[in-house]
Amino acid sequence: MCQSKIIDFSRQKHVFLVLLAVLITNVTAVNKVFGQDNNSQYKIKRVVIDAGHGGKDPGALGKRYKEKDIVLAIALKLGTYIKEYIDDVEVIYTRKDDSFVDLYKRGDIANKAHADLFISIHANYYSNSRISGTETYVMGLHTNDQNFEVAKKENAAISFEDDYTTRYEGFDPNSSESYIIFSLLQNTYLEQSLDFASLVQNQFKKRVNRVDRGVRQAGFIVLWKTTMPSVLIETGYLSNSGEELFLSSETGQDYIASAIFRAFRDYKQNIEHKSNFSHLNTKEALRFRIQVISSRKQLKPDSRIFKAYEDVKEYKVDNLYKYAVCSTSSYEEVVKKQAEVRKDFKGAFVIAVKGNEIIDLSEALKEIDNQ
């Protein structure tokens, strides 16, 4: 059997086999833990790996190499690692060869497959060739011009598509207004997307010696309509000759794919572990509400985006501001309302709250059943 290499810079090559053994043991241990869990637990079963660009769209151009070829090689390696080391995950690619795939189709593939995570892999370009490093993006409104430039550059892929103005509902990749509503509407999975993005950046920094340019937000069409946590990874700058050399080498691609693989393995473990626990606050009355937005930026409850709603409430969870509308003690009622609210906020979903805290929905439902 042919084993894939899971490697990183921080170790010597001669201890590679030892590491491989440790890794396999760890994966087995993780599987054992998962095996003991009950069936109702949330599991990461399917991942979509999206190699950016392809075919007539080369993406960013280095001096010798094209983004489309580099990211395809990394995507295929990542998929191979996941298939080889994690048994219970299905890997789906948006492309496995040098073909052109419309941006909207990439999200469609993930939605139709009911994927649990969408990973879009890219390489960057900047006019200043000294800039290097990796960035991992989640969908959101850009807070600086640099992030906006990256989103514009990646979204320009739609210009290779036929009839893109009607396809993307009049979205203009160069107009900053186009990005505002567009970015706020897709954030149901912001928290999980941020969690995965941080794991990826940490792996790049600590284990592959990349310059950490951080987790960022911007409006990417390829992430727009995905109905699962999703990230877009910029694996480095092809405008930087050292980084072009690294990313175009087999070893560099192995390092990058291995780092994303480890981030994925940790993310899966964290999510599946987390869903075993919940913290129930018993003093306050249980209410059901509908979460419509979560954002790293604080919004005003009288913001025009909430104009159709009166009872908007903000919940602060870690570094995120979450906004919910409607409030009822009846689960049936809130589910009915959810359908209405989704006309305004496509990704709106039911949450359970006690006082100022959002609590685990499945625990809240158990509590109702016991009443």
Ligand SMILES: [Zn+2]
């Ligand atoms: Zn790209």
